[in-house]
Amino acid sequence: MSDRLPGFSTLAVHAGAQPDPTTGARATPIYQTTSFVFNDADHAASLFGLQAFGNIYTRIGNPTNAVLEERVAALEGGTAALAVASGHAAQVVVLQQLLQPGDEFIAARKLYGGSINQFTHAFKSFGWNVVWADPDDIGSFERAVTPRTKAIFIESIANPAGSITDIEAISTVATKAGVPLIVDNTLASPYLIRPIDHGADIVVHSLTKFLGGHGNSIGGIIVDAGTFDWSTAGKYPMLSEPRPEYHGIRLQETFGNFAFAIACRVLGLRDLGPALSPFNAFLILTGIETLPLRMQKHCDNAKAVAEFLAGHPAVASVSYAGLPNDKYYQLARKYAPKGAGAVFTFSLKGGYDAGVGLVSKLQLFSHLANVGDTRSLVIHPASTTHSQLDDAAKIKSGAGPDVVRLSIGIEDKEDLIADLEQALGA
Known part of the structure; x- marks a missing residue:
């Protein structure tokens, strides 16, 4: 293909996918396996030490899921993505990288009821505290910022009322506060709105909804915009400080503009375990083709x-x-x-x-x-x-x-x- 950037419909069909190198299969195969064979001991060590990319165990990554991740990242204009078991799982994994016990995040009051419940009740057991703001009053977000604020969370199109959120205005608040803006883009899909174009740093989806589109599979995804500096003032130690489980690697330094997606995979998905089934990834990929x-x-x-x-x-x-x-x-x-x-x-x-x-x-x-x-x-x-x-x-x-x-x-x-x-x- 020429240097011309593919259009949205072309990306929806082709992004991330190639004919299978072994069989020539044109549709992305379902790699229904738990584990993957290493070339040798050095190869295994380099994978576990984050010195090389590759497949280890389907809880952490899978070739079918990888095509889905690359495709959604391309549609959203992000640098990388991570597919997980549900939209709720995506929210847990995202906030685990950002919040320590006692920290706060600001959330728009107009949200899916399950998210309101998750933020209000379930997250209390992690010591994460939600502060509510009114998306119709941008000043309420500014007034909610404290030294403990670590993120702002909104929906691009709010569930259930279908109201539109002023992403750019809230992005300005997040930038001033020095925190990332997380946008749930489930109801819009990237076909209607690409939040990264309007200042979002992280995008999440319930793949169950419009991206999959057929009511037959549950999944979630996290898209890293690659726009946030995670080393700022030591506010995000999961990304900026040496990781003892990876021989002192600083994820921000090592992985640059896709460090957040890596953190979600190797710190969140690896340990919390909400892996997406490769079969569900296949069904969702098929749905995205007609998005x-x-x-x-x-x-x-x-x-x-x-x-x-x-x-x-x-x-x-x-x-x-x-x-x-x-x-x-x-x-x-x-x-x-x-x-x-x-x-x-x-x-x-x-x-x-x-x-x-x-x-x-x-x-x-x-x-x-x-x-x-x-x-x-x-x-x-x-x-x-x-x-x-x-x-x-x-x-x-x-x-x-x-x-x-x-x-x-x-x-x-x-x-x-x-x-x-x-x-x-x-």
């Missing part, structure tokens, strides 16, 4: 459904950034000009009971706890994904008692609208 086609259809359908709901008498409000009267419309035009995503919420005039009732009456939409499937999905967050929150917290996160969340699939939009029309009429 640009699917995401455009998702977005086109979502806009049509949102416009229908906005004009229905049973609907109190629609929260979709692709509608011109939405408060996030201008941010959507800036960050996601190809489409405002496929996940959004709407409120029913009948409140909590109407939301629960609607879900039970839909026929084409599947009632389940997931997003990003080719199939259209529905859930009532207040009674499910956000049920662990009190009413005030539910409202702040965009999951009030009257709210229904839709994840719009790639079916014919006329059929989706007809299903909603009959359920609302009933």
Whole structure:
């Protein structure tokens, strides 16, 4: 190929992959093995000492997973990536490299309910403390910074409401504070938004959602932008200080602009163990090949459904950034000009009971706890994904008692609208 940089659709099909050198297989094989044979004792020692790259044990790395990692890094514009067992696992591995007991990180209040629960409760056992900020008030992030702050965490498109976050503005706060900005890009995918282009230092995904796209495999991924100086003032000792388990190597010095991805692999994944199955990596790779086609259809359908709901008498409000009267419309035009995503919420005039009732009456939409499937999905967050929150917290996160969340699939939009029309009429 010439020196021309490949386009997004080409990368989605080809990045990281070559025909198998042994068999000539064009599709990436599933390397369903636990371990890999060393050439000799010196080769084994160099792999274990981080003096050479190669395969040791599938918990740490696998050739199928490596293709997935290279592909997502290319799509996001990062220097390297690490695939793990789930989106939640990605968040644990990322923050393990950044936080010591007693440290803090700032998180946007509008997040997936499972992340809110993980940050609020599970991370307490590690001594990691979350401080909440309002993504609609950039000043709240500035006010939340303390000497113990080690990171800022946001979603590019927030779950469940589909609101757009001003990544550049929050990146400015993170830069001033001297901490990395972590962006969960699950709902946007790199087809709609590339957070690194707007100042993100680390990107995470639930591969389970739009990247995989077919509701058949769980996975997560961490992308290193290669933009953060981890040696600053000794704030991040996992990366800047000598690692005793690797004969005193300083990861920042040795690996430069992909040091964070290496740290996540050889300190996080190695010891915590949330490895991604090579079979799941294969399924997700297959899904990524059609990502640009699917995401455009998702977005086109979502806009049509949102416009229908906005004009229905049973609907109190629609929260979709692709509608011109939405408060996030201008941010959507800036960050996601190809489409405002496929996940959004709407409120029913009948409140909590109407939301629960609607879900039970839909026929084409599947009632389940997931997003990003080719199939259209529905859930009532207040009674499910956000049920662990009190009413005030539910409202702040965009999951009030009257709210229904839709994840719009790639079916014919006329059929989706007809299903909603009959359920609302009933």
